[in-house]
Structures are given as C-alpha cells and as structure tokens.
Amino acid sequence: MIESLLIANRGEIACRIIRTARAMGIRTVAVYSDADANALHVRQADEAVHIGPSPARESYLVGDKIIAAAKSTGAAAIHPGYGFLSENADFAQAVIDAGLVWVGPNSDSIRAMGLKDAAKARMIAAGVPVTPGYLGEDQSPERLQAEADAIGYPVLIKAVAGGGGKGMRRVDAAQQFPEMLQSCKREAASSFGDDRVLIEKYILSPRHIEVQVFGDTHGNVVHLFERDCSLQRRHQKVIEEAPAPGMDEPTREAICAAAVRAAKAVDYVGAGTIEFIADASEGLRADRIWFMEMNTRLQVEHPVTEEITGQDLVEWQLRVASGEPLPLRQDELAINGWAMEARLYAEDPTNFLPSTGKLELFGLDGHGQVRIDAGFEPGDVVTPFYDPMIAKLIAWAPEREEAISTLERTLDAAEAWPIKINAPFLSFCLSRDGFLAGDVTTSFIEQHLPDFELPETTPDFAWEDAAAYLRLQASQEDCEDALTGFRLNAPSQSKVWLSDGRQTRVASTSRETRQDVVRWHGEDAVWLTYAGKTYRLGVPRGRDVAGAEGGTAADGAILSPMPGRVTAVDITPGATVAKGQRLVTLEAMKMEHSLTAPFDGTVAELNAEAGAQVSEGMLLVKVERNEQTNPSP
Ligand code: ADP
Numbered sequence: 283m284i285e286s287l288l289i290a291n292r293g294e295i296a297c298r299i300i301r302t303a304r305a306m307g308i309r310t311v312a313v314y315s316d317a318d319a320n321a322l323h324v325r326q327a328d329e330a331v332h333i334g335p336s337p338a339r340e341s342y343l344v345g346d347k348i349i350a351a352a353k354s355t356g357a358a359a360i361h362p363g364y365g366f367l368s369e370n371a372d373f374a375q376a377v378i379d380a381g382l383v384w385v386g387p388n389s390d391s392i393r394a395m396g397l398k399d400a401a402k403a404r405m406i407a408a409g410v411p412v413t414p415g416y417l418g419e420d421q422s423p424e425r426l427q428a429e430a431d432a433i434g435y436p437v438l439i440k441a442v443a444g445g446g447g448k449g450m451r452r453v454d455a456a457q458q459f460p461e462m463l464q465s466c467k468r469e470a471a472s473s474f475g476d477d478r479v480l481i482e483k484y485i486l487s488p489r490h491i492e493v494q495v496f497g498d499t500h501g502n503v504v505h506l507f508e509r510d511c512s513l514q515r516r517h518q519k520v521i522e523e524a525p526a527p528g529m530d531e532p533t534r535e536a537i538c539a540a541a542v543r544a545a546k547a548v549d550y551v552g553a554g555t556i557e558f559i560a561d562a563s564e565g566l567r568a569d570r571i572w573f574m575e576m577n578t579r580l581q582v583e584h585p586v587t588e589e590i591t592g593q594d595l596v597e598w599q600l601r602v603a604s605g606e607p608l609p610l611r612q613d614e615l616a617i618n619g620w621a622m623e624a625r626l627y628a629e630d631p632t633n634f635l636p637s638t639g640k641l642e643l644f645g646l647d648g649h650g651q652v653r654i655d656a657g658f659e660p661g662d663v664v665t666p667f668y669d670p671m672i673a674k675l676i677a678w679a680p681e682r683e684e685a686i687s688t689l690e691r692t693l694d695a696a697e698a699w700p701i702k703i704n705a706p707f708l709s710f711c712l713s714r715d716g717f718l719a720g721d722v723t724t725s726f727i728e729q730h731l732p733d734f735e736l737p738e739t740t741p742d743f744a745w746e747d748a749a750a751y752l753r754l755q756a757s758q759e760d761c762e763d764a765l766t767g768f769r770l771n772a773p774s775q776s777k778v779w780l781s782d783g784r785q786t787r788v789a790s791t792s793r794e795t796r797q798d799v800v801r802w803h804g805e806d807a808v809w810l811t812y813a814g815k816t817y818r819l820g821v822p823r824g825r826d827v828a829g830a831e832g833g834t835a836a837d838g839a840i841l842s843p844m845p846g847r848v849t850a851v852d853i854t855p856g857a858t859v860a861k862g863q864r865l866v867t868l869e870a871m872k873m874e875h876s877l878t879a880p881f882d883g884t885v886a887e888l889n890a891e892a893g894a895q896v897s898e899g900m901l902l903v904k905v906e907r908n909e910q911t912n913p914s915p
Pocket residue numbers: 413438440444445446447448450482483484485486488490514517557559574575724
C-alpha cells in the first residue's frame with residue numbers, strides 16, 4: 283500500500299480524499315494557491331505546499347509544480363480528485379514518468395475517452411450504443427450547419443473537449459445555428475483551449491443515467507450500478523441519486539453490462555463513469571439508452587453510490603493504485619436502500635450568480651442522517667477563483683421518499699451569512715410533485731423555475747421573530763451591561779428598531795419567540811433561518827441605516843454582477859434597445875452571462891469593450907428610458 287499521498291485538488295473533494303487516506307494510515311500532502319492559504323483542505327492535511335497564485339492556471343493546473351511538490355515532500359502518489367488535472371492524460375503520464383503512483387487510469391485510457399468525438403467512435407467499435415450525430419473532421423460553419431440540418435432540429439452542439447456542462451448549445455431551428463455555433467466555439471476556446479465541436483441529435487425527454495465502473499491492474503472490471511443525474515440546470519447536475527427511479531432489473535443489467543464493455547474497451551483501471559442519455563418518453567428502456575461519454579475519474583456524485591453499496595470508492599482507488607485487486611467481485615455487490623445528493627453552492631439562488639466572501643455564519647447539521655462532505659467551515663472564505671460548490675449533502679434511507687424528505691429538512695435548516703447559498707433552490711427542487719414521483723427529465727428545472735420564488739425582502743415574520751427574541755434576551759438578562767451590545771431602546775417596550783441593511787423598521791415584540799429559527803446572535807444582530815435562507819436583522823446605529831438598493835437595473839444602470847471579462851459588446855452608445863435585448867456578454871466563473879436591457883430605451887453610456895476585465899459593481903451600460911413608449915410617471 284502506498285504510504286503517502288499528495289492531493290492535487292482543493293475544496294470538498296480534497297477533504298474527502300484526506301479523510302479516507304487518513305483512515306487507511308496514509309500520510310497526506312495538500313497543495314494550495316494564494317487564495318487557499320488557510321483553506322480547510324490545507325488545515326486537514328498532514329503537510330501542505332504552496333504552488334502559486336490564486337488563478338487555477340497558475341497553480342492547480344500547473345502539473346510541474348504539483349509534481350515538484352510531491353517530490354519535495356516525499357509523497358509516493360498523486361490523487362487528482364475531479365476537475366483540474368484529473369482527466370489530463372499528459373499530466374497522468376508525467377506523474378508516472380516522475381516515478382510516482384498516479385491514482386487514476388493510465389494515460390491511454392484517458393486519451394481514448396478525453397475527446398467526445400474520438401470516444402464515441404471508439405464506443406461504436408466496441409458495440410456500445412451511441413447518440414446519433416456528426417463527429418466529423420470538417421469544422422467549417424457551412425459543413426456543421428449542413429450536418430445539423432440533416433440530423434434535424436433540435437440538435438446539441440458540443441465542444442469535443444468539453445466537460446462539466448460547459449461548451450454546449452441546444453439549437454432549435456436552423457436560423458439560430460450560426461450564432462449558437464459561434465458562442466459555443468468562443469466558450470470552448472476560452473474554457474478548454476480547443477474550439478472543435480460535434481453535433482448530436484437532441485434527445486427529447488432526456489434522462490441522464492450513468493454507471494459507476496471500476497477496473498484493476500489484474501484485468502477485472504465491475505460496475506457499482508447506476509446513478510440518475512437528470513436534475514440539471516444548464517447541463518450542470520444539481521441533485522443526483524442512486525439507484526435510478528423506475529429502473530427495472532433487465533434494463534439495469536443491460537446498461538451496466540454496456541458500461542463494463544465500454545470500460546474494458548479502453549483497458550480501464552480505477553474509478554470511472556459511463557454516462558448515458560435515455561429517451562424516457564416511455565420510461566427507461568434498454569433500447570433507448572445511448573452512450574454519451576466516459577469520465578475517467580472519480581465523480582462529484584460518487585457518494586450516492588458509496589451509500590447504496592456500502593463501499594468507500596476512494597479506498598478502492600487507493601488499493602487499485604497500489605496494485606491490489608478490486609476489493610469485491612461483481613456478485614458480491616448489491617444495492618441497499620436509496621441515496622440522494624444535493625450540491626450546495628455559494629450562490630444567490632435568485633439569479634445563480636456566485637456569492638463570494640467570508641462565511642461568517644455557516645452551519646449544516648445532518649442530525650446523523652445526512653452525510654456532509656464539506657470543503658468549508660465557518661470563518662472560511664469563498665473566493666471568486668474556483669467553482670463555488672462548498673459542500674455536498676448526501677441522505678440515505680431505505681426508501682426514496684424518506685431520503686428526499688431527510689435531505690429537504692437538512693437543506694431547510696442550512697444557514698450561511700453573508701454568503702448566499704442555493705439551499706432554498708435545492709429544497710424547492712426536491713419538493714416538486716414530479717420529482718417525488720421520479721418523473722424527471724433534464725428539462726425539469728427549466729420547467730419549474732418560474733415557480734421558484736424567494737422573498738426579496740425580509741419577510742414580516744422574520745422581523746417579528748427577531749424582535750421577540752431580542753426582547754426575551756433582554757428580559758432574561760439580570761445585568762444591564764449584557765444588554766449594551768444589543769442597544770435595545772427599551773427592553774420593556776413592545777417595539778424594537780431593526781434593520782436588514784436595506785430597510786429599517788420598528789418591529790413588534792409581541793409574537794411568541796421561536797427559538798428554533800434564531801441561529802445565532804452577535805453583538806448587534808440576530809440571524810434567522812427559514813427554508814434554507816438566512817436573514818440578518820441588526821439593531822441600527824444611525825449610520826448604517828441607509829438602505830441603498832444597489833445592483834438593480836430599475837434605473838437602467840447595468841452593473842457588472844461579478845468580476846469577469848467582457849467577451850462581447852452588442853451595442854454602441856446611442857443605440858436603441860428593446861427590453862430583454864442582450865447588451866454585453868460577460869465571462870466569469872468559466873461561464874458566459876448575458877446582460878440584457880431592463881426596458882426599451884437608448885444606450886446613454888457604455889463602459890465596456892470586448893476583452894476588458896471588469897470588477898463587481900462596475901457600471902457597464904446605462905440605458906435611458908424611451909420617453910415616447912414609456913412616459914415617466
Ligand atoms: P459534459 O461533459 O459537459 O458533462 P455531457 O456530454 O456529459 O457533457 O452532457 C451533459 C448533459 O447535457 C447531459 O447530462 C444531458 O442532460 C445533456 N445532454 C447531452 N447530450 C444530449 C443530447 N444529445 N440530447 C439531450 N441532452 C443532452
């Protein structure tokens with residue numbers, strides 16, 4: 283068994299790998315960038331090595347620095363986690379060439395599956411069913427358009443080097459194709475350094491079903507059953523579960539066998555996932571499930587498989603990398619119960635934009651029923667440099683319904699401040715009727731999103747609960763001094779001044795105090811959590827009462843919602859614009875965001891040019907209302 287391990291990753295996955303390595307008695311080495319100097323994975327590892335500046339391409343993506351860190355600390359092996367260098371065949375080979383153990387498949391397997399077009403060709407040869415489409419060499423826009431026309435709309439344009447849901451565009455009609463192609467290629471070039479694309483038939487009623495496979499160096503390959511990852515937003519997984527609802531035994535056997543064939547076709551060693559797309563218009567049927575791609579690494583959602591099989595997949599990886607055979611044979615593996623995972627992001631659930639800064643308040647309590655794989659603790663900082671996923675919550679129960687309700691309860695009690703988290707959105711998804719019935723396609727979220735509402739302002743009951751709580755605190759204190767922090771105007775009074783930062787109110791203290799919603803109180807404020815959303819109500823001190831709205835486009839000021847780079851400017855000063863028209867495209871957190879006109883009007887100011895870096899809150903465009911069509915009140 284390897285004795286020491288460098289983890290070439292960060293966040294929850296680095297912490298998760300450290301946990302198993304430690305349990306196996308393996309010494310752990312973390313690597314970190316400037317932004318992560320005090321990160322949880324650094325604190326948890328036995329040793330940590332600084333590998334460079336905050337941007338990933340200057341630190342976590344620099345293979346040479348990581349190999350040097352392994353050498354300097356005497357680490358025997360490198361685990362890449364997911365993302366970053368995990369599917370980089372050249373890096374895998376460099377690790378091996380440096381005399382280190384690579385915890386992953388050999389570089390040829392990664393290469394064979396790395397590009398979506400080559401992988402599909404390989405699978406066709408191995409007799410695995412694949413989605414119909416165009417895998418061609420000819421990348422001219424004319425040819426691509428002709429192929430799309432021939433396949434028939436809707437089609438999906440996919441970056442051949444794509445991953446993580448990025449570099450994909452659905453095209454519903456021929457005339458949209460040129461613009462979508464351009465935008466896809468632009469994102470592909472900047473995210474993956476390769477702008478080649480393939481075209482696929484867009485499967486309607488699609489479900490994302492994937493199979494966990496595992497190979498060892500002795501020629502054994504097993505599967506650990508399927509996961510259903512159909513609940514997605516913009517092709518990114520949101521909720522994952524195992525097993526897949528509505529999967530019958532013959533269908534399961536067929537796709538799991540196809541997955542094992544796919545893995546064997548590339549001499550697969552280690553943990554891998556074969557992703558399939560199913561046309562679920564008439565339930566799951568073996569003849570309507572097609573290979574999409576293979577991920578040659580551990581997946582984000584591997585815990586749901588661990589929970590239903592009782593296995594530790596990181597332990598399997600480390601054993602296989604050490605040359606041991608797989609811990610179990612196929613006939614020793616079975617499904618037990620149901621597991622459901624939710625990805626918790628530091629993002630504003632109302633607009634899905636990342637929320638960065640210090641997690642002054644951060645609390646997740648699974649009450650022993652929900653596994654929490656977190657990469658952050660209270661006091662940690664979420665930076666804008668990396669993926670904003672901060673934790674995964676994984677519920678297990680004998681039955682699906684119970685797994686859902688347990689997970690929902692935990693999400694509703696999730697608290698974070700001042701960082702916003704997507705817990706209310708996750709909880710919303712879990713509570714939809716269609717989800718409970720297991721009737722989910724990849725467009726489920728898109729269909730239900732219009733029903734998702736979050737109170738924009740602090741709800742009345744929160745003001746009242748806060749006021750009642752403060753009053754109770756005040757009356758319980760014997761010593762007047764203890765009250766100074768709260769600065770209650772008069773504890774015996776039935777009203778208290780409170781501010782939520784936007785608005786100041788006199789709230790009534792008459793309500794009965796609900797201690798359970800009050801999460802925390804500090805010197806001059808209380809925090810309350812309802813349905814996964816935390817509110818802060820403070821006792822105002824004159825100065826901070828001013829309630830600037832900020833960030834809204836009601837006045838026509840389009841501010842940059844986050845730090846990023848301008849990739850396209852579609853307007854010129856003085857141009858006439860229509861409500862909803864795209865003005866500027868921004869790339870941030872490796873995704874494109876369109877900023878649109880809030881109403882019909884004229885561009886009065888333009889402070890953006892393609893290629894420019896912009897900071898959060900910067901005024902990019904000012905739109906002035908069209909007097910004639912929109913007379914001011
Ligand atoms: P990535 O490598 O970025 O994860 P995938 O090829 O795995 O990209 O596709 C991601 C998601 O996009 C899938 O889970 C599915 O929801 C959707 N998708 C992919 N291919 C198709 C298709 N041909 N038709 C409909 N949806 C698709």
